[in-house]
Amino acid sequence: MADAKRMGKMELFAHFADKFDLKRTVARDFFDELLSLSERELKRSGEFVVPGMCKLVVQKRKAREGRNPKTGDKMEIPATKVPAFSPGKLFKEKVAPQD
Numbered sequence: 119m120a121d122a123k124r125m126g127k128m129e130l131f132a133h134f135a136d137k138f139d140l141k142r143t144v145a146r147d148f149f150d151e152l153l154s155l156s157e158r159e160l161k162r163s164g165e166f167v168v169p170g171m172c173k174l175v176v177q178k179r180k181a182r183e184g185r186n187p188k189t190g191d192k193m194e195i196p197a198t199k200v201p202a203f204s205p206g207k208l209f210k211e212k213v214a215p216q217d
Contacts, residue, residue, distance in 0.1 A: 160201060171209050177202045 125133075127146075134145040156174060159166040166174045181197040205213070 169206075171206050173204045173206065175202050175204065176200070 128142075131142045131145040131149070134140065134148070135142045138145075156166040160174060160176050164176045168174075176199050179198050179200060182195050184193055184195045185191065186193050
């Protein structure tokens with residue numbers, strides 16, 4: 119695959135601004151609010167769904183023993199919570215169709 123340039127934030131905002139006849143700042147504000155809403159919902163309920171696209175969930179990782187890659191010494195890795203992304207079924211099929 120050729121090196122394709124990924125779409126940056128400014129290109130994303132410009133696309134939505136052009137598509138829906140908005141100012142770029144309004145498109146940016148929409149995405150800022152989507153980010154803020156997803157953060158609040160993940161903290162409140164542990165999941166956030168963008169219908170037809172994806173589901174974000176909070177995963178709990180147990181404490182475990184690991185090794186310091188620099189020294190090789192054993193170390194305790196504390197329990198933590200991390201966000202995880204799960205693509206929606208139709209979205210996944212359109213992006214990577216199974217033969």
